[in-house]
Amino acid sequence: MSGFFWGLVVxxxxxxxxxxxxxxxVWAERKVSARIQMRFGPQEAGPFGLxxxxxxxxxxxxxxxxxxxxxxxxxxxxxxLLVFVPVAASLAVVPYAAxxxxxxxxxxxxxxxxxPAISVIGVLLAGWSSRNSYASxxxxxxxxxxxxxxxxxxLSVLALCLLAGSISTVAVHDSWRFWWIPLNAIGFLxxxxxxxxxxxxxxxxxxEAESELVAGYFADYSGIRWAIFMMAEYxxxxxxxxxxxxxxxxxxxxxxxxxxxxxxxxxxxxLAITMLxxxxxxxxxxxxxxxxLAWKVLTPMALVQLVLVGLVIPWR
Amino acid sequence: MSLEVESRTxxxxxDGLPIExxxxxxxxxxxxxxxxxxxxxxxxxxxIVRCDPVIxxxxxxxxxxxxxxxxxxxxxxxxxxxxxGSMYANWAYCRTVERLAGIRVPERAEYLxxxxxxxxxxxxxxxxxxxxxxxxxxxxMFLYTFDVRERIIELFESLCGSRLTYNYVRPGxxxxxxxxxxxxxxxxxxxxxxxxxxxxxxxxxxxxxTRGRLKGVAVLSAEDAVAWGASGPVARGSGVNWxxxxxxxxxxxxxxxxxxxxxxxxxxxxxxxxxxxxxxxSAKIIDQCIAQMPGGSFKAExxxxxxxxxxxxxxxxxxxxxxxxxxxxxxxxxPRPYRMKxxxxxxxxxxxxxxxxxxxxxxxxxxxxxxxxxxxxxxDR
Numbered sequence: 001m002s003g004f005f006w007g008l009v010v011x012x013x014x015x016x017x018x019x020x021x022x023x024x025x026v027w028a029e030r031k032v033s034a035r036i037q038m039r040f041g042p043q044e045a046g047p048f049g050l051x052x053x054x055x056x057x058x059x060x061x062x063x064x065x066x067x068x069x070x071x072x073x074x075x076x077x078x079x080x081l082l083v084f085v086p087v088a089a090s091l092a093v094v095p096y097a098a099x100x101x102x103x104x105x106x107x108x109x110x111x112x113x114x115x116p117a118i119s120v121i122g123v124l125l126a127g128w129s130s131r132n133s134y135a136s137x138x139x140x141x142x143x144x145x146x147x148x149x150x151x152x153x154x155l156s157v158l159a160l161c162l163l164a165g166s167i168s169t170v171a172v173h174d175s176w177r178f179w180w181i182p183l184n185a186i187g188f189l190x191x192x193x194x195x196x197x198x199x200x201x202x203x204x205x206x207x208e209a210e211s212e213l214v215a216g217y218f219a220d221y222s223g224i225r226w227a228i229f230m231m232a233e234y235x236x237x238x239x240x241x242x243x244x245x246x247x248x249x250x251x252x253x254x255x256x257x258x259x260x261x262x263x264x265x266x267x268x269x270x271l272a273i274t275m276l277x278x279x280x281x282x283x284x285x286x287x288x289x290x291x292x293l294a295w296k297v298l299t300p301m302a303l304v305q306l307v308l309v310g311l312v313i314p315w316r
Numbered sequence: 317m318s319l320e321v322e323s324r325t326x327x328x329x330x331d332g333l334p335i336e337x338x339x340x341x342x343x344x345x346x347x348x349x350x351x352x353x354x355x356x357x358x359x360x361x362x363x364i365v366r367c368d369p370v371i372x373x374x375x376x377x378x379x380x381x382x383x384x385x386x387x388x389x390x391x392x393x394x395x396x397x398x399x400x401g402s403m404y405a406n407w408a409y410c411r412t413v414e415r416l417a418g419i420r421v422p423e424r425a426e427y428l429x430x431x432x433x434x435x436x437x438x439x440x441x442x443x444x445x446x447x448x449x450x451x452x453x454x455x456x457m458f459l460y461t462f463d464v465r466e467r468i469i470e471l472f473e474s475l476c477g478s479r480l481t482y483n484y485v486r487p488g489x490x491x492x493x494x495x496x497x498x499x500x501x502x503x504x505x506x507x508x509x510x511x512x513x514x515x516x517x518x519x520x521x522x523x524x525x526t527r528g529r530l531k532g533v534a535v536l537s538a539e540d541a542v543a544w545g546a547s548g549p550v551a552r553g554s555g556v557n558w559x560x561x562x563x564x565x566x567x568x569x570x571x572x573x574x575x576x577x578x579x580x581x582x583x584x585x586x587x588x589x590x591x592x593x594x595x596x597x598s599a600k601i602i603d604q605c606i607a608q609m610p611g612g613s614f615k616a617e618x619x620x621x622x623x624x625x626x627x628x629x630x631x632x633x634x635x636x637x638x639x640x641x642x643x644x645x646x647x648x649x650x651p652r653p654y655r656m657k658x659x660x661x662x663x664x665x666x667x668x669x670x671x672x673x674x675x676x677x678x679x680x681x682x683x684x685x686x687x688x689x690x691x692x693x694x695x696d697r
Contacts, residue, residue, distance in 0.1 A: 036456050136338075209679065211347050214346065283526050287679065
């Protein structure tokens, strides 16, 4: 029973973390993109425009929740949650401090990589249930892309698991050493690129491709359901950045206590802002180029990383 | 062509389930159709098997409206043709009127016309490249090109008070002489623009993803470009050395030294990059114009208030940012034209989508469109 309540607490906390992350994430995205584009971005609502997203959220909640008449209604309403909940769940296994993750399960690395994969179903269902050709194309693209990029992403994290000799995020986090950074440089690059693709963000945002598919799989969503998709996106950025920082950089570079926590958050923030930066700098790729990148470049790179780590292990 | 999407008898696959083409209606309200373009796209899987452009969503009957207006009143109408490059339609129309009525234009006016039209070419190409970049997802590039365009719009604003529809070139000359300090402003702009263009070149055209998206997409052979009546950067990108400023010289262009930019492969990359390099040439022409700028009047003297050309017809064309823009006028001797017909380069270029998009995927459709740089005000008229 205590496990149930702990789950409730963690679930609520994850929901709040994602909500706050989305609030700050949207603001950061608008500010970063504005700076890249020689603009100022939001600056009227609150200090530095920080309350702009709050105002937008209130607007989104008050907006009419439109369900297309031709849509498959139950599926259409379920899809945003199917995208959002797995992302929230994945936050529960991130090792936030040495020896501690909200859910310290033995196979938490697998949990982190596998559970967000459920959102593929959400993306596919959202696109399909809208009965809109743009949404369908977006959904199918999204599914193909997310499944393809799972492989290099998993392989790149697998190298760390080999080094730590465990598939528990806490164990990997705790056995992290400085020399892992140069050793896992390729793996980190693969992890970072694959994470961007996994999150359907630019330059891999093919499933929402606003210049081709208008808004892709969530073209017909409005109001709070649309906001849930957005929250899932920013929640995903936060989860991928935290996980990357925790495993590839040992949290706060192995520093103890509060300092470690601050460094951990700083590394995660740098990763998250780099994701925004990349989106606003690069053009979008074509689906076939995206697939080539996953299978012909990133997967072999991740395999090379595995071999490298395998060579090191006997002398560890 | 009917506007309905035709229904086809489904082909049955091996499992007895029908296999159909997915018909996607792109536009008229779509982020990447450059206004109100509409395309009915038939997809087989991801590949476009047929693409029909549907036009007419911006039809305002400008040619018909012209028949009820005096020759001077038509100039503002021509602004609304190619609203990204209003100066060209102004000029093409005025050249035809001048030819019809036998009006001589003072030299200073010709120089001013060439300066504004070359500035307009840079502004229009910036819009074209920016939109093409935004279509491929590089939205930041759109704002970088708009920064360059904004400088030109500001110059136009100080010249004639308008930012978009200038009504600047008038039969017999231009509406205003350059205000004090304007030429210095233009010189300052052309000094800076080379560096800005080089930055755009490396930022967008040098990007590895851009190259992957644009190179080898929608290849148009030189023969096809000629056969389909393409002109401007669309034809020149395919290696057709055809520029009215060189090959049917008008105004003071014979005195200018500049090169015609010609592409090699005829793909979207070459077409877009042609536009960028043409901006360098335009800046060169502007500098020469300012150096040679003669004095005198900026409009023809003794022009009647109501122009009534003798009965007859005339056609004249200029090289606009989109290609050869021609205006045909028929006069019956009255102060209003009997008929006006605009030869729109964007119209001929747009027809190419039905050919260029086939065999590519849906993301390439917006690349094709962006590389053709259509302006629907000019296409629908």
